[in-house]
Amino acid sequence: MKLGYSNIFLDRLFSVDQNNKSFAENLLSQGFSVYEIIILAPIAESLQGLEEGTGIPWIETIDDDFIESHILKSSSGSRYGVYGKIKEFTTINGKTVIIKNDFVYSDKGFSSLRHAKLLYDMLYYSEDLNRHPYLIYFLDRPLVKSCENCFRVSRSFSISNKPAEKITTLQELLKSNSSVLQKINKVLSNSLKKINILEKSDNLNLVNNIQQIIEDAVFSSLKMLRSLNLSSVRAFLNTTSLTEDDIGILVENYVCNETYDIVFPYLKAIYKDNDLELMDSIISMEHIDIYQLGLPFVNNEINDRIYDAINCFKKFEETKIPSEKLSILMKTIHLLVSKTVKIHEEFQRNKNYNENIFQDASNFLKDNLGGDYLIPLLLLVVVRAKLNYLETDFIYMTHFSFLNIRKGEELYAISSLEAVLHHILHQKDKLKAISNYNLILWDSVKSGDINILDSVFKKENPNFISVFFGDFTCTSKISSVLKDIYYYKDINGDSVIMLGIKTKQFSSVSFFLNHSQFSIEILLNDHDIEGSTLLMVAIKFEFKEAINMLLQKLKECSEDEFTNYLAQKDKLGRTVCHYLFHEPYLIMELGIYLSWKSRDKYGQTPLFILSTMYDHPDYKTMFLNAIKIVQLIENNTLNVDDHVDDNGNSLFHTINDSDCLLALLNCKGNINKKNNHGCTPLIYHAKSGKSELVKILVNDKRIDMTAKDKNGFTALHFSAQGNLDVMNLLTEVINIEERTSYTGLTALHIAAQEKSLDCINYLIRNKSANINALDYKGDRPVDLATDQEVIDLLDEYALFMNSSGRNKRMVRAVRAMIENDSTVKFVIKSGFVNSNSKNLITVIRTVEDFKLLYKFFIHEYSESWIPSFHINFLHPCMIPSKPSKSILQAFLNCSNAFLQALLQHSTFSTHELLWEFFTTPEQACIIIERTQKKNMDKDKEIPKKLISIEDVNDADFFFKYAKNNIGNMKHAYYRLYRNLYFLEFSYLGKFEQY
Structure with a gap:
């Protein structure tokens, strides 16, 4: 029968050739034994594709040298290493590899140095019944050829080209x-x-x-x-x-x-005195406003630029390098005066600036706003940034740059900052007067003092145009002084109305909105530094009086203006509709005018945000009302798929109420849509432990119960992290032995990892979960447990595994482990559990203890059949940094088979030696002395037990009959072994692809 592997390497290693021999068999014929070799097999995925350059398939490039470079001599070095240590191995073709932690590093004899990760191991039993198994460790990539040199079928091994290294410091250049x-x-x-x-x-x-x-x-x-x-x-x-x-x-x-x-x-x-004088001047004028600087025009975009430039300029004092300080200054200026389409259109309509100033920087000014903008804006940035030691920083930047030849733009930036510092120092008194005037205005707004506000409107306020532009030709004119007050901004970027709303001073808000100088254009165009409109801020501050007054004023707009105003977005991309959870009554009042599909910078719609307001006292009512409004707008056809955020979450994912979820399930939308992490709504709610929502989803026939996230976890795997209520629901519809895609974990593995005793008990008692299930690394649930209480619980279940009842005394080697000195030890539990009591005994035994027990029985019952105890495997720590879990499991199986055979024997099961082995610490000296005494007594009885010569024929007939039966049994066993071998061969070809 011809067998083949999906893994090219294993196929070449174990498939027979025309001489009916495999590579492995030829290797053994050269004098190597199975005990002397460890096979490192690259997984199938790493061997797929074509070799780059030649286009030759990998299958044609794997020669004898390739295979021999992946077979280690286990006899090289010491018998086995100390657990966890580094070890050097020799391959059968004389090359050297070093194994450290989970990685194999090629060394002497290899054409290039590479490394591969050890994934897991397994024992492979050949077709020869009498041959010991091969130990195979799987690698994530081969050692001889690089993964980068071939075209991969799977993305998991694709490696992108790294960009060329960019040198930014001398340390990087001279590393x-x-x-x-x-x-x-x-x-x-x-x-x-x-x-x-x-x-x-x-x-x-x-x-x-x-x-x-x-x-x-x-x-x-x-x-x-x-x-x-x-x-x-x-x-x-x-x-x-x-x-x-x-x-x-x-x-x-x-x-x-x-x-x-x-x-x-x-x-x-x-420059201490200079810095102090400059800072004193800056503090004295910190309340001046952009509308008082005499700019040709000001719009919301220029206001936004101011605050971006301030944040940038604050880094000026943080850097230690003059060229970096200059770069920060250049970036600040760029933020202030670089044109956009919006500014360019207004710029063309306001040509009341001097196009000829700063001719030395003509190239810069061709593509940017002119000096009429830069100097006033930069002055405001310097004042608002309030940098310490600004004069010293300026001197350091200009005097300690020796090799950098400055261009026109850089010289222009330096001269602009120098001009600003000059005006701050020499126009201090006039600027201070403007600042003080503004401070009075802001304080009166915050206090709601109508008398002061009224007096401000009755007298002409100072402006900055005559102060600042005395040295330049500027023909711009300020509009009416009274109307300008509505546009003045405080140090935080708030207008007088905005400040009144944020301080909840209804008297101030009412004064400005009802003043004769107020116009609807002021309301429509007022924003704070976050881009929020007046109505947005009133809603966010839950200021109902201001909300109602603003809505009353907005009735003066046309319907289009009103709709457009409600659709305006702040810097987060949110509209009024996104903030309605602050004032839910507005959902029904304004809902039909709002854009419910509008998305913010995170892709969230207003309906999506409402679904996330879990702590809101009116959560259910608010969301259900919103659904009614949206359905009214969209002719009763709400599509849930229209409300998915940038993380891929839909309303089905984020909803947190049973009635709301039922309402959504009656709408259009993909109920199995995965978010960016691969979570369906069922997985999402199971992960969050929301049992009521999981129950509703489980009862919906459209739900895909077997869906997995990007890590290959189902909803059941997440419930195993500690939510028993959710697990109760999911185990009715999902197979409890379902494995995660990439690691092979069952729900019981995860429950053991997460120390969830309730889930462990439920899975084993109620659902008969397999406590010996192996993940793709060969670990059982108990191997992943770190909590001693969890380990003891799983050991107890292992003790009574496959028993008919707990009232019967049981004995079992439940677990094998490796100590730091590489000693293999077995945890043996014995005892019984019934409804009234628990009596369990735990002892630790080594392989030597088992061999000693076997030896004692041989001495005492030399004429009897004794179960064999032969551990014919390599030591688990042949690779010290990654001991073989498959060999350790084989040790455990052998020891258990030996113990169970003794326990089922009518004589041995009651022997004191066996029960001392289960229940008491080792007393080898006493046991040896007692056994020797029994042997002496036994020798005296031998003559009495000798049979007569006449009885020999009867014994001969019995043994011939028994030998014939044993031969028939051996033949049947061999046929069974052959069938199991073919099954294992096929399984190995699939399993190693992990």
Whole structure:
């Protein structure tokens, strides 16, 4: 019968050739024994596809050398290693591999160094009944050829090309030449010593001297680096876009970074008074507003740019490198003045700016807004950022950059910041007056003081245009002062109405909304820095009076304007509809005007957000009302699939109420839709332990009970983590022995891992779960347990496994384990359990203990048949860092078979020696002495038991008859073994593909 494997390697190893011999048999004929070899078999998936370049199938590239390079001599080195240690092996063709932890590393004799992961092991029994089994460890990839060199059928082994390494620091450039960095550090150390001995009386000369010392350090370091002509540096110059100038910048950055902690404190001390004066001026004008800067126009986008630029500019004081400070300044300016389509359209309508200013940066200004925008906006950014030591940072940025040749844009950025600092210092009094005026306005809004608000509107407020633009030609004009107040923003970006709503000052809100200068355009265009409209904020702050007043004002709009206003999105992409859970009564009042399919930046619709508001007191009513509104809008055809977020979760996943789920099940939608983690709604709710929802889903015929997530877990596997109620429901519809796709875990494995005693008891007692089920690594549930109570419970169930009742005394070796010294030990339990009591005894025995027991019985009953005890396997720790679980299980099976044979024997089962083995600690000396005494007494009885010569014929007839029967039994056993071998052969070809 011709057999074949799906694994090419195993097929070549065990399939017979034209001489009716396999590679393995030929190997044994060369003098190797099964005991002397360990087979490392790459899994089938790693051997599929075509070899890159030649296009030759893998099946044609696996030669004898390939196979021999994956067969280890188990006899190389010591007999077996210490558990967990590294060990070196020799292959049968003389190559060397090193096994450490779960990995095999190729070494001497291999054409290239590679590594592979040890996945699991198994014993393979050949067709020869008398031959011992082969030990096979499976690898995730071969050792001889790289996975990258062939085209994979499966994605799990595909390896993407790594992008070319990008060098950003000198340390990365010189990572293979650490001694060079040490030499540069020595240069820097000498430079810092020079700084420490400088004369400190003349600040100007001190700055110049420090600058000169650092400059000398940069050029000295660069000169030394170039003189070494390092191969690694040349390689980067040849293979990347890195240039000599770039290397110079890396050196300068390194020097500045390493000397910063010494240099910058000196500069701070020198410019201390300047920094204090600048900060005092900034604090005095912190309440000035963008609408007071005399810009040609201002819209919400420019307001947003201000806050993005502030966050960017705050990093200015954090970096230690001048070029990085300049980059942050450049990015800040870019955020402020780079055009977008929206700004460009308004820009063309407001050509009241001087197009000729800053001609030195003409290329920059062609694609960006002009100086009329940059200086005022940058001033506001500097004031709002409130950076300490800004003057010192500016000096450090401009005076300690030696190799970077600055371009027009960079010079423009520096001169712009310099101009802003100049105006902050020299226009302090006028700017302070504007700031104080604004502060009075904001305080009166927050306090609800109508008298102050009224007085503000009755007098002309100061504006900034005459203060700031005195040096420039600017023809822009401010609109009416009173109307501008509605557009003023406080330091947090809130208008007067917005501030009134956020502080819940109804008097302030009412004053502004009912003032003669108010117009509906103000309401429609007012946003805070988060992009929230006035109505959004009123809803979020649950300010009903303001909500009702705003809705009353919005009645002045056309229907399109009203609908568009409700559809406006904040920076999270959310509309008014997304925030209705704050004020659920608005669902019925505004619902028909809202866009229920509108998605925020996370892909969540308003209906989706309502489904996640689990702690809301009106959760059910709120969600059911929303469904009614959506069905009313969509002609009773709500489609659940229209409300799926970016994580793939649908309303079926997120709903948390039985009635709401029943309502959704009556709508259109895929009830088995998986989210991005592969979870169906059933898996999702089982994972969350929501038994009521699971019960509803289980009773729906559309549900796919066998669906698995991306890790191959079913809903039952998640319930095994500790939710007994959910497990009760799922075990009625899902096979309890269902395995996870990639690890082969059953529900019992998971319950043991998660220390869930209730689930363990339920699975074994109520559902007869297999406690000896093996996962794909060969582990039983008890092997995965870490809690002693769980281990004891599983051992107890193993003791009474397959017994007719618990009132009968049972004995079993329930578990084998490996100690740190590689000793194999067996946990033997004995006893009984009934309804009234439990009497269990546990002893630990070794292989030597079993052999001693066998030896004692042989001595005492030399004329009797004694069950054999032969453990004909390699030691489990032949690979110390990953002991063989299949061999350990074989040890356990052999020991159990030996014990059960003794227990079923009429004489041996009651022998004191056997029960002492089960119940008492080892007393070898006493047992040996007692056995010897019995043997002496036995020898005296031998003559009496000798049969007469006449009885020999009867015995001869009996033995001939018994021999014939044994021969027939042996023949039947051999036929059974052959059939089992064919089954194992087929199973191995499938199982190893894991």
